Amino acid sequence: MTRMRVLVRPKAGILDPQGQAVERALPALGFDGVDHVHVGRLIELDVADPSRLAEMCEALLVNPLIEDYEIVES
Protein backbone atom coordinates (compact mmCIF):
# COMPACT_ATOMS: atom_id res chain seq x y z
CA MET A 1 0.00 0.00 0.00
CA THR A 2 1.16 3.49 -0.75
CA ARG A 3 0.27 6.43 1.43
CA MET A 4 -1.16 9.14 -0.82
CA ARG A 5 -2.65 12.58 -0.42
CA VAL A 6 -5.21 14.38 -2.53
CA LEU A 7 -5.26 18.16 -2.15
CA VAL A 8 -8.63 19.58 -3.16
CA ARG A 9 -9.11 23.31 -3.65
CA PRO A 10 -11.84 25.58 -5.04
CA LYS A 11 -11.34 26.12 -8.76
CA ALA A 12 -9.75 29.43 -9.70
CA GLY A 13 -12.40 32.10 -10.17
CA ILE A 14 -14.96 30.43 -7.91
CA LEU A 15 -15.99 32.55 -5.01
CA ASP A 16 -14.37 31.11 -1.88
CA PRO A 17 -16.16 32.68 1.09
CA GLN A 18 -14.21 30.52 3.56
CA GLY A 19 -10.91 31.77 2.19
CA GLN A 20 -12.20 35.34 2.31
CA ALA A 21 -13.32 34.96 5.92
CA VAL A 22 -9.87 33.68 6.92
CA GLU A 23 -8.22 36.45 4.91
CA ARG A 24 -10.20 39.03 6.86
CA ALA A 25 -9.58 37.37 10.21
CA LEU A 26 -5.79 37.21 10.04
CA PRO A 27 -5.14 40.99 9.84
CA ALA A 28 -7.62 41.43 12.68
CA LEU A 29 -5.20 39.36 14.79
CA GLY A 30 -2.25 41.46 13.70
CA PHE A 31 -1.01 39.17 10.89
CA ASP A 32 -0.52 41.59 8.02
CA GLY A 33 0.82 40.77 4.57
CA VAL A 34 -1.51 37.82 3.87
CA ASP A 35 -3.23 37.57 0.51
CA HIS A 36 -5.12 35.11 -1.72
CA VAL A 37 -6.25 32.72 1.03
CA HIS A 38 -8.09 29.62 -0.18
CA VAL A 39 -9.54 26.90 2.01
CA GLY A 40 -9.70 23.39 0.57
CA ARG A 41 -9.66 19.79 1.73
CA LEU A 42 -6.96 17.20 2.36
CA ILE A 43 -7.76 13.52 1.74
CA GLU A 44 -5.17 10.99 2.94
CA LEU A 45 -5.44 7.37 1.91
CA ASP A 46 -3.48 4.15 1.52
CA VAL A 47 -3.95 2.68 -1.94
CA ALA A 48 -2.71 -0.51 -3.55
CA ASP A 49 -2.60 1.06 -7.00
CA PRO A 50 -1.87 4.81 -6.96
CA SER A 51 -2.38 4.96 -10.73
CA ARG A 52 -6.14 4.58 -10.11
CA LEU A 53 -6.33 7.63 -7.83
CA ALA A 54 -7.13 10.13 -10.59
CA GLU A 55 -10.08 7.93 -11.55
CA MET A 56 -11.23 7.92 -7.91
CA CYS A 57 -10.97 11.70 -7.82
CA GLU A 58 -13.14 12.11 -10.92
CA ALA A 59 -15.71 9.57 -9.70
CA LEU A 60 -16.15 10.67 -6.10
CA LEU A 61 -13.43 12.58 -4.26
CA VAL A 62 -13.68 15.77 -6.33
CA ASN A 63 -16.45 17.63 -8.13
CA PRO A 64 -14.57 18.79 -11.23
CA LEU A 65 -17.12 21.55 -11.91
CA ILE A 66 -16.06 23.45 -8.82
CA GLU A 67 -12.81 21.89 -7.56
CA ASP A 68 -9.23 21.31 -8.70
CA TYR A 69 -7.08 18.57 -7.23
CA GLU A 70 -3.49 17.57 -6.93
CA ILE A 71 -2.26 14.06 -6.11
CA VAL A 72 0.92 13.77 -4.03
CA GLU A 73 2.77 10.86 -2.42
CA SER A 74 3.10 11.47 1.30
Add this chain to the structure above:
Amino acid sequence: MKFGVLRFPGSCDEVDAQLACERVGEAVILWHGDTDLQGVDAIVVPGGFSYGDYLRVGAIARFAPMMESVIAFAREGGIVLGICNGFQVLCEAGLLPGALLPNQSLRFVCRQVDLVVEDTRTPFTNACEPGATLSIPVKHTTGCWYAPAELHERVEAGGQVLMRYAPGQNPNGSLADVAGVRNEAGNVFGLMPHPEHAVDPLTGSVDGLTLFASIREHLGAHVG
Protein backbone atom coordinates in the same frame (compact mmCIF):
# COMPACT_ATOMS: atom_id res chain seq x y z
CA MET B 1 -51.30 8.93 -9.43
CA LYS B 2 -48.61 7.73 -7.05
CA PHE B 3 -45.59 9.75 -5.91
CA GLY B 4 -42.49 8.15 -4.39
CA VAL B 5 -40.56 10.19 -1.82
CA LEU B 6 -37.00 9.10 -1.02
CA ARG B 7 -35.76 8.71 2.53
CA PHE B 8 -32.02 8.81 3.26
CA PRO B 9 -30.37 8.55 6.65
CA GLY B 10 -30.68 12.24 7.61
CA SER B 11 -33.67 13.19 5.48
CA CYS B 12 -35.95 15.45 7.51
CA ASP B 13 -38.42 16.86 4.99
CA GLU B 14 -39.67 13.62 3.50
CA VAL B 15 -42.85 13.55 5.60
CA ASP B 16 -43.77 17.11 4.60
CA ALA B 17 -43.05 16.16 0.98
CA GLN B 18 -45.25 13.08 1.34
CA LEU B 19 -48.07 15.16 2.84
CA ALA B 20 -47.72 17.71 0.02
CA CYS B 21 -47.92 14.92 -2.57
CA GLU B 22 -50.97 13.50 -0.82
CA ARG B 23 -52.81 16.77 -1.43
CA VAL B 24 -52.87 15.85 -5.11
CA GLY B 25 -52.45 12.07 -5.18
CA GLU B 26 -51.01 9.07 -3.34
CA ALA B 27 -47.49 8.95 -1.95
CA VAL B 28 -45.17 6.27 -0.60
CA ILE B 29 -41.78 6.54 1.08
CA LEU B 30 -38.89 4.86 -0.77
CA TRP B 31 -36.02 3.74 1.51
CA HIS B 32 -32.55 4.57 0.22
CA GLY B 33 -31.29 1.01 0.68
CA ASP B 34 -34.03 -0.55 -1.46
CA THR B 35 -34.19 -0.55 -5.25
CA ASP B 36 -37.91 -1.17 -5.93
CA LEU B 37 -39.67 2.00 -7.10
CA GLN B 38 -43.04 0.34 -6.29
CA GLY B 39 -44.56 1.48 -9.56
CA VAL B 40 -44.58 5.19 -8.71
CA ASP B 41 -45.41 7.72 -11.42
CA ALA B 42 -43.16 10.52 -10.16
CA ILE B 43 -40.33 10.82 -7.66
CA VAL B 44 -39.47 13.49 -5.09
CA VAL B 45 -35.93 13.60 -3.69
CA PRO B 46 -36.57 15.57 -0.51
CA GLY B 47 -34.61 17.97 1.65
CA GLY B 48 -32.69 17.56 4.84
CA PHE B 49 -29.37 15.76 4.86
CA SER B 50 -28.04 12.55 3.39
CA TYR B 51 -25.25 10.29 4.66
CA GLY B 52 -24.01 13.18 6.81
CA ASP B 53 -23.29 15.05 3.58
CA TYR B 54 -19.69 13.99 4.06
CA LEU B 55 -17.15 15.03 1.43
CA ARG B 56 -19.63 17.32 -0.39
CA VAL B 57 -23.38 17.72 0.01
CA GLY B 58 -25.13 14.93 -1.86
CA ALA B 59 -21.87 13.27 -2.94
CA ILE B 60 -22.36 9.95 -1.14
CA ALA B 61 -26.14 9.80 -1.47
CA ARG B 62 -25.96 9.57 -5.22
CA PHE B 63 -24.51 6.05 -4.83
CA ALA B 64 -27.45 4.79 -2.73
CA PRO B 65 -29.12 1.70 -4.25
CA MET B 66 -32.40 3.59 -4.60
CA MET B 67 -30.60 6.41 -6.45
CA GLU B 68 -29.53 3.91 -9.10
CA SER B 69 -33.23 3.21 -9.67
CA VAL B 70 -34.04 6.94 -9.67
CA ILE B 71 -31.31 7.62 -12.23
CA ALA B 72 -32.64 4.86 -14.49
CA PHE B 73 -36.20 6.21 -14.02
CA ALA B 74 -35.04 9.71 -14.97
CA ARG B 75 -33.11 8.49 -17.99
CA GLU B 76 -36.32 6.89 -19.25
CA GLY B 77 -38.11 10.23 -18.98
CA GLY B 78 -39.67 9.78 -15.53
CA ILE B 79 -40.64 12.93 -13.62
CA VAL B 80 -38.19 13.69 -10.78
CA LEU B 81 -38.35 16.70 -8.45
CA GLY B 82 -35.37 17.47 -6.19
CA ILE B 83 -35.80 19.84 -3.26
CA CYS B 84 -32.86 21.40 -1.40
CA ASN B 85 -30.64 18.44 -0.44
CA GLY B 86 -32.47 16.52 -3.16
CA PHE B 87 -31.41 19.21 -5.66
CA GLN B 88 -27.81 18.81 -4.45
CA VAL B 89 -28.02 15.01 -4.82
CA LEU B 90 -29.41 15.30 -8.38
CA CYS B 91 -26.60 17.70 -9.36
CA GLU B 92 -23.99 15.31 -7.93
CA ALA B 93 -25.66 12.45 -9.81
CA GLY B 94 -25.25 14.37 -13.05
CA LEU B 95 -29.02 14.57 -13.64
CA LEU B 96 -29.05 18.36 -13.29
CA PRO B 97 -26.54 20.96 -14.45
CA GLY B 98 -24.26 22.85 -12.07
CA ALA B 99 -23.31 22.50 -8.43
CA LEU B 100 -24.34 23.99 -5.10
CA LEU B 101 -21.72 25.99 -3.19
CA PRO B 102 -21.83 27.28 0.40
CA ASN B 103 -23.95 30.43 0.75
CA GLN B 104 -21.84 33.51 0.12
CA SER B 105 -22.69 34.70 3.63
CA LEU B 106 -21.40 31.38 5.03
CA ARG B 107 -24.54 31.47 7.18
CA PHE B 108 -27.60 29.27 7.35
CA VAL B 109 -30.54 31.16 5.84
CA CYS B 110 -34.15 30.48 6.76
CA ARG B 111 -36.73 32.87 5.32
CA GLN B 112 -39.68 33.25 3.00
CA VAL B 113 -38.63 34.31 -0.52
CA ASP B 114 -40.47 35.25 -3.69
CA LEU B 115 -39.72 33.15 -6.74
CA VAL B 116 -40.31 34.33 -10.28
CA VAL B 117 -41.53 31.48 -12.49
CA GLU B 118 -39.71 31.77 -15.81
CA ASP B 119 -41.64 29.17 -17.76
CA THR B 120 -45.16 27.93 -17.03
CA ARG B 121 -45.30 25.29 -19.75
CA THR B 122 -43.35 22.60 -17.91
CA PRO B 123 -44.38 19.48 -15.95
CA PHE B 124 -43.41 21.33 -12.75
CA THR B 125 -44.98 24.76 -13.35
CA ASN B 126 -48.02 24.32 -15.62
CA ALA B 127 -50.41 25.13 -12.75
CA CYS B 128 -48.78 28.57 -12.29
CA GLU B 129 -50.18 31.67 -13.96
CA PRO B 130 -47.79 33.09 -16.57
CA GLY B 131 -45.52 35.64 -14.86
CA ALA B 132 -46.42 34.20 -11.46
CA THR B 133 -44.43 34.89 -8.31
CA LEU B 134 -44.47 32.16 -5.65
CA SER B 135 -43.88 32.75 -1.95
CA ILE B 136 -41.91 29.74 -0.68
CA PRO B 137 -39.40 29.35 2.19
CA VAL B 138 -35.69 28.59 1.87
CA LYS B 139 -33.60 26.99 4.63
CA HIS B 140 -30.08 25.98 3.72
CA THR B 141 -26.36 26.56 4.15
CA THR B 142 -25.19 25.25 0.77
CA GLY B 143 -27.56 26.72 -1.77
CA CYS B 144 -25.48 28.94 -4.02
CA TRP B 145 -26.07 27.50 -7.47
CA TYR B 146 -23.05 27.75 -9.72
CA ALA B 147 -22.06 26.64 -13.21
CA PRO B 148 -18.95 27.48 -15.22
CA ALA B 149 -19.60 30.25 -17.79
CA GLU B 150 -19.99 27.96 -20.78
CA LEU B 151 -22.43 25.63 -18.99
CA HIS B 152 -24.35 28.59 -17.54
CA GLU B 153 -24.80 30.06 -21.03
CA ARG B 154 -26.09 26.74 -22.30
CA VAL B 155 -28.54 26.43 -19.39
CA GLU B 156 -29.88 29.95 -20.01
CA ALA B 157 -30.06 29.50 -23.77
CA GLY B 158 -31.97 26.25 -23.31
CA GLY B 159 -34.50 27.91 -21.02
CA GLN B 160 -33.56 25.51 -18.23
CA VAL B 161 -33.85 28.07 -15.43
CA LEU B 162 -37.45 27.59 -14.29
CA MET B 163 -37.30 29.77 -11.18
CA ARG B 164 -35.28 32.74 -9.99
CA TYR B 165 -35.27 34.63 -6.73
CA ALA B 166 -37.19 37.88 -7.12
CA PRO B 167 -34.93 40.95 -7.56
CA GLY B 168 -33.12 41.77 -4.33
CA GLN B 169 -34.15 38.51 -2.61
CA ASN B 170 -31.30 36.16 -3.55
CA PRO B 171 -30.56 34.50 -0.17
CA ASN B 172 -27.34 32.69 -1.07
CA GLY B 173 -25.50 34.50 -3.88
CA SER B 174 -26.48 32.03 -6.61
CA LEU B 175 -25.46 32.85 -10.16
CA ALA B 176 -28.05 34.99 -12.01
CA ASP B 177 -30.44 34.58 -9.03
CA VAL B 178 -31.08 30.98 -10.05
CA ALA B 179 -33.38 29.18 -7.61
CA GLY B 180 -34.15 26.10 -9.68
CA VAL B 181 -33.07 24.43 -12.93
CA ARG B 182 -34.31 21.58 -15.07
CA ASN B 183 -32.39 19.11 -17.19
CA GLU B 184 -32.25 19.45 -20.98
CA ALA B 185 -34.99 16.89 -21.53
CA GLY B 186 -37.26 18.73 -19.10
CA ASN B 187 -38.29 15.78 -16.90
CA VAL B 188 -35.98 16.49 -13.95
CA PHE B 189 -36.18 19.70 -11.90
CA GLY B 190 -34.36 20.78 -8.76
CA LEU B 191 -34.72 23.85 -6.57
CA MET B 192 -33.36 25.09 -3.25
CA PRO B 193 -36.63 26.54 -1.84
CA HIS B 194 -39.09 24.16 -0.17
CA PRO B 195 -42.48 23.99 -1.92
CA GLU B 196 -43.53 21.17 0.45
CA HIS B 197 -43.42 23.66 3.36
CA ALA B 198 -45.86 25.99 1.57
CA VAL B 199 -48.98 23.89 1.06
CA ASP B 200 -51.17 25.05 3.95
CA PRO B 201 -52.45 28.52 4.93
CA LEU B 202 -51.32 27.68 8.47
CA THR B 203 -47.70 28.26 7.44
CA GLY B 204 -48.41 31.43 5.49
CA SER B 205 -48.51 30.33 1.86
CA VAL B 206 -49.99 27.61 -0.32
CA ASP B 207 -47.91 28.58 -3.38
CA GLY B 208 -45.74 25.46 -3.11
CA LEU B 209 -48.74 23.30 -3.88
CA THR B 210 -48.68 24.50 -7.50
CA LEU B 211 -45.55 22.42 -8.17
CA PHE B 212 -47.22 19.22 -6.99
CA ALA B 213 -50.46 20.14 -8.76
CA SER B 214 -48.46 20.76 -11.96
CA ILE B 215 -46.92 17.28 -11.83
CA ARG B 216 -50.37 15.83 -11.22
CA GLU B 217 -51.77 17.82 -14.15
CA HIS B 218 -48.91 16.78 -16.40
CA LEU B 219 -49.25 13.08 -15.63
CA GLY B 220 -52.97 13.09 -14.93
CA ALA B 221 -54.15 12.10 -18.36
CA HIS B 222 -51.83 9.08 -18.42
CA VAL B 223 -52.01 7.75 -14.88
CA GLY B 224 -55.55 8.63 -13.77
